[in-house]
Amino acid sequence: MNIKPDSIRKILVIQLRAIGDVILTTPVFSVLKRNFPTANIHFLTGQGMHELVEGLPEIGALFTLPESGNLLQNLQFYFNIRKQNYDLVIDYQCTPGTAFITWLSGAAFRIGWKMERRQWAYNLYSDANIERVYVSYQKCRALKLIGVHEESRMLRVKIAENQYPIVDNFFREHNISRENLLVNITPKGKRPARQWFPEKIAELADFLIDNYNAVVFYNRAPGEEKYASEVAALSKNLIHILPLWPLSTFAAFLDCIDLHISYDNGPKHLAMAVGTPTISLFATDFPDLWNPMDKPDHPFILAPVPCRFCRLKKCPIMICMKKVDVSDVVAKIQEIPKIQSKIS
Numbered sequence: 473m474n475i476k477p478d479s480i481r482k483i484l485v486i487q488l489r490a491i492g493d494v495i496l497t498t499p500v501f502s503v504l505k506r507n508f509p510t511a512n513i514h515f516l517t518g519q520g521m522h523e524l525v526e527g528l529p530e531i532g533a534l535f536t537l538p539e540s541g542n543l544l545q546n547l548q549f550y551f552n553i554r555k556q557n558y559d560l561v562i563d564y565q566c567t568p569g570t571a572f573i574t575w576l577s578g579a580a581f582r583i584g585w586k587m588e589r590r591q592w593a594y595n596l597y598s599d600a601n602i603e604r605v606y607v608s609y610q611k612c613r614a615l616k617l618i619g620v621h622e623e624s625r626m627l628r629v630k631i632a633e634n635q636y637p638i639v640d641n642f643f644r645e646h647n648i649s650r651e652n653l654l655v656n657i658t659p660k661g662k663r664p665a666r667q668w669f670p671e672k673i674a675e676l677a678d679f680l681i682d683n684y685n686a687v688v689f690y691n692r693a694p695g696e697e698k699y700a701s702e703v704a705a706l707s708k709n710l711i712h713i714l715p716l717w718p719l720s721t722f723a724a725f726l727d728c729i730d731l732h733i734s735y736d737n738g739p740k741h742l743a744m745a746v747g748t749p750t751i752s753l754f755a756t757d758f759p760d761l762w763n764p765m766d767k768p769d770h771p772f773i774l775a776p777v778p779c780r781f782c783r784l785k786k787c788p789i790m791i792c793m794k795k796v797d798v799s800d801v802v803a804k805i806q807e808i809p810k811i812q813s814k815i816s
Contacts, residue, residue, distance in 0.1 A: 474619035475581070480508045482556060484577060486563045486570050488518040488537055491719070491738025492762070494525070495745050497564055499608045499624035500615070501530040507620045514556065516573070523720040524742070527630035537569075553577055560618065564611055566590055583614055607761055625764060627745035635724035638717070642725075646712055653686040653814040656714075656726065656743075658734035659703045660696050665756050665787040666735040668796065674706035676733075676798045680805075681709040684815045689714050689729070691722065691739060730811050733801065736762045744770060749808045751801060755792040756783050771804040 483504060487497040494517055504513055512532040515525060522534050535553075538545050550573070558579040563570050566585045571593035574582050584594035585601045600613035612623040643650070657677065661667050680686035689712045692700040697713070704711035717725065723742055726732060732743035733751045736759075743750050749769040752759070758781055759765070759772045774780065775795035806815065 477508050478510055480511045480559045480581075480618075482558045482560075483508065483511050483513045484516060484553075484556070484558045484561045484579070485513065486516045486561065486565055486573065488516070488565050488567075488570065489521065491521065491524070492736075492741040493564070493607075494518075494521045495627050495629060495738075495741040496607045497611055498525065498528065498628045498745070499626050500562070500611050501528060502626065502628075503612055503615065503620065503622050503624050505530040507615075507622065511559075514558075516553075516570075520719060523718060524629045524723065524745075527632070528628060550576055562614065563594070564614075581618060583617055585614075604758060604760055606764060627741065629723055629742065629745045631723050631727060631746070632720055635721045636728070638721050639725045639728050642715070643728075648687050648712070650728070653680065653684045653731070653811065654689070654729035655680055655686050655731045655733065656689045656691055656729055656739070657732075658737055658739055659690050660692065660699050661735050661737055663756065663785045665782070665784045665790065666737075666753075666793075668735070668753055668793050669790075670703045670706055672796070672798060673703055676801055677707045677711055678709055679798060679802060681707075687712065692716070730814060731805065731808070749810045751804050751808075753793070753796055753801075755780060756787075757781065769808055769810050771807060773800050773804060 487494050501513060513530050514533040515531050516535045519536050519539050522536050525531060526534055538549050553573055554576055558577050560581045561574045561577045561579040562583045563574045566587055571590045575593040581596060582594045583596045584590055586597040586599045596617040598614035598617055600610045603610055606625055608625045609623050657673060659673050677688040680688055690700045690704060691714045700713050704713060723746060726743045726748050727746040729748060731749050734740050735753050736757055740750050740752055752763055752772040754772050754774040759774055763772045764770055773796055775792040777792045777795060780792055
């Protein structure tokens with residue numbers, strides 16, 4: 473379907489969660505703006521996620537889904553969506569709630585993933601989400617339904633300048649110099665099957681500190697303070713556990729360091745968006761979906777075990793993670809061009 477650019481005056485893009493999925497949606501905004509230059513692009517996302525995209529020049533308005541069960545507040549939100557008179561709605565979340573919002577918008581063109589249970593909400597269905605390509609490409613390929621064939625993987629976030637002094641103050645309080653190799657590690661994840669073992673993380677942290685004069689940080693989510701402290705206690709060196717910063721401050725922190733190491737998670741995609749090198753440990757998911765395969769600053773490790781890509785949330789044997797040694801991570805670090813000067 474070819475649509476005249478001037479016939480699309482108002483667009484709503486929906487991606488409520490999670491951090492990585494929101495960041496992987498950002499290339500769509502520039503693609504839409506180039507193909508529909510006069511359109512006003514709005515974005516609907518979840519609470520807290522707006523901090524990452526607020527200020528991107530293509531986004532004309534930003535909405536967050538109300539979290540309270542207040543019926544009046546919800547009705548006001550739905551009414552506000554309806555009165556926007558969107559011409560095009562693109563729902564990348566495709567939950568029952570976002571499907572309802574898409575249908576309620578009354579837009580002439582309503583794009584969603586091809587899911588039998590949701591087809592009542594959309595009149596254009598894409599199956600690009602089943603293709604084995606980088607997720608940002610999948611999102612762009614959904615736009616082929618309206619005649620847009622451009623693809624992008626340029627992840628972007630907008631960091632407010634007032635967030636950097638917070639990071640600078642943290643560095644000063646802990647006598648941290650940017651001359652050192654600054655490395656952030658995520659010790660815990662929502663899916664235990666993806667997690668590396670605490671003793672391995674501690675061994676890696678000590679190697680980086682002893683051999684590269686690194687400063688190592690652990691980031692954590694709410695409720696993970698005890699776990700992060702226990703992992704940090706396994707190291708013979710000092711590990712800095714980050715405060716529970718808002719996403720905007722954490723993004724500024726990631727922009728100030730040299731390397732982020734984790735499983736495939738939101739902080740990894742956030743680090744990529746700000747241009748910080750990453751190393752990802754994969755086990756249950758396909759790297760080509762969640763990692764750019766040709767960028768030397770973003771290598772990944774995938775253990776050659778027969779049960780990889782199992783998609784399990786929990787695993788009783790974890791042979792994929794047992795196969796990953798500290799030496800494997802160090803070898804990847806040594807390959808990253810952006811940090812060669814700090815480890816030579």
